[in-house]
Amino acid sequence: MREVAAKAGVSVAVVSAVVSGGSGNVRLSEETRQRVLRTVEATGYRRNHAARALRSSHAGVISVVIPRVTNAVLARAMEGMQQLAQDEGLVLMLTDANWIVADGKVSNLMTRLSGTGIVDGFIVRTTSVGNEAVADLTARGVPLVILHEPFPGHDHVCVWVDDEPGVRAAAEHLIELGHEHIAMIGGPRHDIPDDAARSRGFRAALAEHDLPLTSQSILAVGYGEAEIAAAIRKLFQAATPPTGIVVDNVVAAPAAMATVVDLGLRVPDDVSVIAYHDIDAAGLTRPSLSTVKMPVEEAGRKGLETLLRLIAGEPAESVLVSDPPPVVIQRQSTAPPSRTRHRRRT
Amino acid sequence: MREVAAKAGVSVAVVSAVVSGGSGNVRLSEETRQRVLRTVEATGYRRNHAARALRSSHAGVISVVIPRVTNAVLARAMEGMQQLAQDEGLVLMLTDANWIVADGKVSNLMTRLSGTGIVDGFIVRTTSVGNEAVADLTARGVPLVILHEPFPGHDHVCVWVDDEPGVRAAAEHLIELGHEHIAMIGGPRHDIPDDAARSRGFRAALAEHDLPLTSQSILAVGYGEAEIAAAIRKLFQAATPPTGIVVDNVVAAPAAMATVVDLGLRVPDDVSVIAYHDIDAAGLTRPSLSTVKMPVEEAGRKGLETLLRLIAGEPAESVLVSDPPPVVIQRQSTAPPSRTRHRRRT
DNA sequence: TCCAGCAGATTAATGGATTTATCAACTCTG
DNA sequence: CAGAGTTGATAAATCCATTAATCTGCTGGA
Structure with a gap:
């Protein structure tokens, strides 16, 4: 200069x-x-x-720290x-949370970024409040927003979409199609306590239409392939298997x-499947996947907005974004239940 | 302090x-x-x-700047x-290239990051050497590595996997299964000139087995859904439609x-499909997708290694990583061609 | 004519960590 | 016991941009 x-x-x-x-x-x-x-140009000066x-x-x-950078919803x-x-x-700087946890101890990113000067604040996606990194950062007074519904009993600043009406819309879509045996699957175990929004939404939909809710109706198993597969198998071993399934996150839908399909069931003929959250890829599977579109972009924007307030030293509160409201996007994976139930081939 | x-x-x-x-x-x-x-701990000092x-x-x-952060290969x-x-x-800082191009002019990221002090160097994925940002950065002497095969006539430092044997392996897999009419599809148009590695690999495989190569054998159309769909339709309007298709990038496979499927063809009964590059999601579609696994992690590591050399002021050269060599991962989407060809239903 | 006021620009302090040059004190060694 | 060498630590320059405080002419108004 x-x-x-x-x-x-x-x-x-x-x-x-x-x-x-x-x-x-x-x-x-x-x-x-x-x-x-002109001189700046000529000298090639860089600030x-x-x-x-x-x-x-x-x-x-x-x-921005999220569990998987490939997650299309995020x-x-x-x-x-x-x-x-x-x-x-x-400038947004994206990091995969899996990259920053080394030998069980939290990060590099912590030591390198949480200091002043490199970043002004964090937007983090965790499904568990137990997250060490988050606790440490907030304790140090680093501006931080969590992309999640508020954790009861904690005062983290959280911004996310409202899962309850979203999941409810998914369940209601199946109910409106005539399904009477509906199950919900997916989600990190600790993310769906009985009072969590998704669970509430699902229960509410069923209750409102006097449909049965058993201990098997909600299986919270995480997003791992094997867990999802096991849960699905479990559902169809029951006496009255579901004719409709709500997959609580579209990223768990492929598994x-x-x-x-591996169980020999046809979608939507034998089972209807609807996933919570909409992504482009949902339209590219065959059968394509019915989903519930949530105001995720809006929530992201609101999250950053809130973080900026925090950085400016202004007070900020947790928010659940619910505008625009959930929209069911019906594709090929949902249809009325067939009269003649198909039996599992194996 | x-x-x-x-x-x-x-x-x-x-x-x-x-x-x-x-x-x-x-x-x-x-x-x-x-x-x-102890004092540092006590005072909560942050560097x-x-x-x-x-x-x-x-x-x-x-x-790290890549076209789509959700791209599983990257x-x-x-x-x-x-x-x-x-x-x-x-610390790696990931940015989606789409985020940093505003109103056609390049970025924010340029002005904000290319200056000294925030980042030490760039690893960029571009399929086109015409990229303004890249040209600008290298012209300014910013350490930069491109994740791509070297661009003929340009002296950018490039590191990537060797596409030629990879695509060749994909084509050979189909040939070994007995397919005689094979087509390749996908890839940004300018990324597959006649002499590009993927094209070479495909041609080489066909030539070696004396199989026909027509003007329709290689369709470079980009990764857009609509383009991919149009290309596939075109393939099956031909007099002798292919019985085997190499999709040149697994991210184009869903489309x-x-x-x-929409054409009424069954995979692999009517058509075998194999995708270049392997990702976890390939195992979760039905039929699951046969792929060619490339040393992509190794290439990433090598890319960073090369960048570090550049940052240190040492000379660095472009590299094509080819160890471990390509491995065909056969799943459900490839099989020997059936004798009785199915006709398109519509 | 004199001064207030302003456009246009400069000076210099500042932010926090790194690192070279320097220093004080102590330990050997012959 | 003098001088060399070592250990442990300090002072101060430096990196570069930002910005409050200041300064210089010049213009217009009284």
């Missing part, structure tokens, strides 16, 4: 003002501005952000954040569908 | 040495070390990375990078399979 200033025949303060778009009480004539800009961050204690970078949330980030001149 | 130094009764230089693990010619007694560490980066002109952050590459990053104490 000193070099640029020298070549342009001005002081560094002027260069700084030009480059950062007018700062402090430094006023510039248009002519000087242009001359400096040093470390220095900028140091001086202004504001890095302009937000770290990618949609990030798209929402990105719109706002763009407007605010912020669920595969198992259903 | 000054505060910590004061409380521990030492100078800031000592604290710096303790925190950064011994630097310069500052020697420490074990006793002092412990005392400082300011902006200052650190400013002074040492080394941020410890690598920016996620595998990132896992490879991550191993090395962990060892080196580096391809969906279209095949």
